[in-house]
Amino acid sequence: MALTGADIGVGTDQLxxxxxSMTGRHLGGLAWTLVRTDFKTRYHxxxxxxxxxxxxxxxxxxxxxxxxxxxxxxxxxxxxxxxxGLFLWDFFAEGTKTGMTSLxxxxxxxxxxxxxxxxxxxxxxxxxxxxxxxxxxxxxxxxALAGRVPSLAAILIFFIYLAQxxxxxxxISLGTSVLILRYRDLNQVWDVVTQVGFFIxxxxxxxxxxxxxxxxxxxxxxxxxxxxxxxxxxxxxxxxNMKANLYLACVTAxxxxxxxxxxxxxxxxAAEYL
Amino acid sequence: MIQVxxxxxxxSFPDVRRETLREHxxxxxxxxxxxxxxxxxxxxxxxxxxxxxxxMGRNGSGKSTLLKxxxxxxxxxxxxxxxxxxITPILExxxxxxxxxxxxxxxYLLGSVMGLSLGEIRSGIDDILAFAELASFANLKLxxxxxxxxxxxxxxxxxxxxxxxxxxxxxxxxxxxxxxxRCEERYRELSAGGHTILLVxxxxxxxxxxxxxxxxxxxxxxxxxxxxxxxxxxYLNLLTAHGDTSPEADS
Numbered sequence: 001m002a003l004t005g006a007d008i009g010v011g012t013d014q015l016x017x018x019x020x021s022m023t024g025r026h027l028g029g030l031a032w033t034l035v036r037t038d039f040k041t042r043y044h045x046x047x048x049x050x051x052x053x054x055x056x057x058x059x060x061x062x063x064x065x066x067x068x069x070x071x072x073x074x075x076x077x078x079x080x081x082x083x084x085g086l087f088l089w090d091f092f093a094e095g096t097k098t099g100m101t102s103l104x105x106x107x108x109x110x111x112x113x114x115x116x117x118x119x120x121x122x123x124x125x126x127x128x129x130x131x132x133x134x135x136x137x138x139x140x141x142x143x144a145l146a147g148r149v150p151s152l153a154a155i156l157i158f159f160i161y162l163a164q165x166x167x168x169x170x171x172i173s174l175g176t177s178v179l180i181l182r183y184r185d186l187n188q189v190w191d192v193v194t195q196v197g198f199f200i201x202x203x204x205x206x207x208x209x210x211x212x213x214x215x216x217x218x219x220x221x222x223x224x225x226x227x228x229x230x231x232x233x234x235x236x237x238x239x240x241n242m243k244a245n246l247y248l249a250c251v252t253a254x255x256x257x258x259x260x261x262x263x264x265x266x267x268x269x270a271a272e273y274l
Numbered sequence: 275m276i277q278v279x280x281x282x283x284x285x286s287f288p289d290v291r292r293e294t295l296r297e298h299x300x301x302x303x304x305x306x307x308x309x310x311x312x313x314x315x316x317x318x319x320x321x322x323x324x325x326x327x328x329x330m331g332r333n334g335s336g337k338s339t340l341l342k343x344x345x346x347x348x349x350x351x352x353x354x355x356x357x358x359x360x361i362t363p364i365l366e367x368x369x370x371x372x373x374x375x376x377x378x379x380x381x382y383l384l385g386s387v388m389g390l391s392l393g394e395i396r397s398g399i400d401d402i403l404a405f406a407e408l409a410s411f412a413n414l415k416l417x418x419x420x421x422x423x424x425x426x427x428x429x430x431x432x433x434x435x436x437x438x439x440x441x442x443x444x445x446x447x448x449x450x451x452x453x454x455x456r457c458e459e460r461y462r463e464l465s466a467g468g469h470t471i472l473l474v475x476x477x478x479x480x481x482x483x484x485x486x487x488x489x490x491x492x493x494x495x496x497x498x499x500x501x502x503x504x505x506x507x508x509y510l511n512l513l514t515a516h517g518d519t520s521p522e523a524d525s
């Protein structure tokens with residue numbers, strides 16, 4: 001995935017390393033520095049700053065809850081499903097938003113030295129991941145209060161879904177991070193996509209209210225299967241069938257592969273478009 | 275050590291620049307005209323290990339693009355660059371920080387991009403701040419720095435990160451006389467220590483003093499190659515011929 005010396009015809013040094021390539025330890029150091037400084041910039045270095053990241057979806061949850069719990073009063077576990085859907089959605093929206101602008105935001109580093117730029121895209125999701133970890137605790141508490149503590153196996157499967165979800169966000173981020181350098185209004189387009197996507201994914205409404213023949217189209221939108229399957233294991237305690245899991249794996253692989261493909265194609269010249 | 279073989283680079287600028295999807299969609303049926311600017315045209319040269327080579331040329335002659343290609347930041351359109359050693363580029367260092375972070379965090383960012391490990395940065399941070407004379411501003415956010423302070427900090431980090439091959443763009447153009455002197459001193463150490471150095475400068479004096487050899491770029495081609503002093507003189511002639519008499523003016 002990284003740019004290699006061979007790409008631009010740069011030879012190798014005496015140690016057989018390509019100039020500009022980094023050892024794992026250096027790459028790790030760079031990744032950690034990026035994560036640390038991103039956190040600091042975003043939350044002003046304090047944990048109380050972190051509070052704001054949690055506040056937004058929490059307030060949205062309370063607002064939606066107070067209206068739609070009457071609309072869907074007959075739907076079992078509506079509030080549990082709502083909180084899971086909202087928090088997972090927030091990760092998607094935040095992760096893709098920061099991922100898309102990650103190269104742009106770190107442009108001042110890209111023009112300074114040659115280093116594997118995918119590390120910038122990868123670490124851009126870290127803030128959203130930290131928030132997700134906090135969401136996880138909130139969800140678990142909420143489930144416990146509702147008397148539905150999920151089994152260890154269910155939590156484990158949920159984590160597998162989250163891992164796939166992360167890869168989907170990473171794939172979208174990789175692809176869009178290089179495209180936005182050429183198409184400066186891509187973020188506006190993506191704003192519209194996520195706004196519509198919020199309603200394509202069955203977050204505020206139960207999917208069952210829509211006719212069966214439409215479900216297929218909803219599931220094409222990657223957050224839908226992740227949200228639905230997560231609800232199934234956490235709330236109902238049942239595991240989606242093999243076919244469903246296979247489908248999600250394929251979606252993940254396709255989105256990631258597309259992202260990597262676009263990134264590899266355009267990242268070489270990224271510095272020229274900054 | 276550095277082998278540049280037939281490197282060409284063109285940038286094409288459309289007459290009407292389309293930077294957004296909206297413009298692309300609405301402009302689908304309008305013909306597009308591009309102006310192709312050849313920045314580098316089949317440039318070839320070689321730098322031997324331990325040598326210091328200067329590059330001179332007027333604004334827009336392709337110097338900075340050439341350095342960026344050698345550093346691997348831009349890919350060449352044609353030709354090959356071979357560098358047999360780890361490179362430390364010192365380019366455009368005056369600009370580009372995270373303004374919301376303090377000096378220490380910015381040092382960590384720039385240092386790790388330049389290939390320093392966290393341990394090396396941690397143990398070198400006092401040196402870096404001392405070299406830049408910014409120890410008392412270590413916890414000040416970069417947005418409150420003056421441009422001179424920011425540039426000094428960048429050079430201090432880069433000098434700490436120096437590996438085998440050093441690529442310098444306008445190195446002596448920053449800071450006050452004292453800082454310049456320290457840079458020159460550090461630079462002499464590096465040169466004496468066997469580093470291979472490629473140096474862009476507008477100062478005929480610097481090229482004449484520091485470089486074993488120099489190249490003169492004009493319009494993306496190498497106009498001449500020779501001893502630093504000779505190239506510096508030719509460069510001055512070139513400037514006077516074009517009515518531009520301020521060799522130091524460049525950004």
